[in-house]
Amino acid sequence: MDLVDRVHSTIGGTKADAERAVEAIIAAVTEWLKKGEEVSVAGLGIFEAKTRAGRTGRNPRTGATIQIKAMRVPKFRASKTLKDAIK
Numbered sequence: 001m002d003l004v005d006r007v008h009s010t011i012g013g014t015k016a017d018a019e020r021a022v023e024a025i026i027a028a029v030t031e032w033l034k035k036g037e038e039v040s041v042a043g044l045g046i047f048e049a050k051t052r053a054g055r056t057g058r059n060p061r062t063g064a065t066i067q068i069k070a071m072r073v074p075k076f077r078a079s080k081t082l083k084d085a086i087k
Contacts, residue, residue, distance in 0.1 A: 033074055045078040 008018035
């Protein structure tokens with residue numbers, strides 16, 4: 001909601017419009033990542049989906065060894081502009 005509030009205060013309009021705008025951006029990024037595409041947002045960074053290899057893990061409750069399947073996970077690389085802004 002903090003992001004929705006910030007968008008609302010910046011662009012005006014109704015809070016519902018700001019919420020729909022934020023949800024539309026998130027949905028678009030999610031859709032592109034599902035397709036395997038890289039999403040670049042100027043001044044923010046790059047979102048991409050990477051494949052994490054399968055591995056052997058351990059169940060913390062029982063101590064039993066389990067096999068963890070390979071999976072796709074989202075990754076984010078911050079832009080130089082963002083890195084410099086938070087220094």
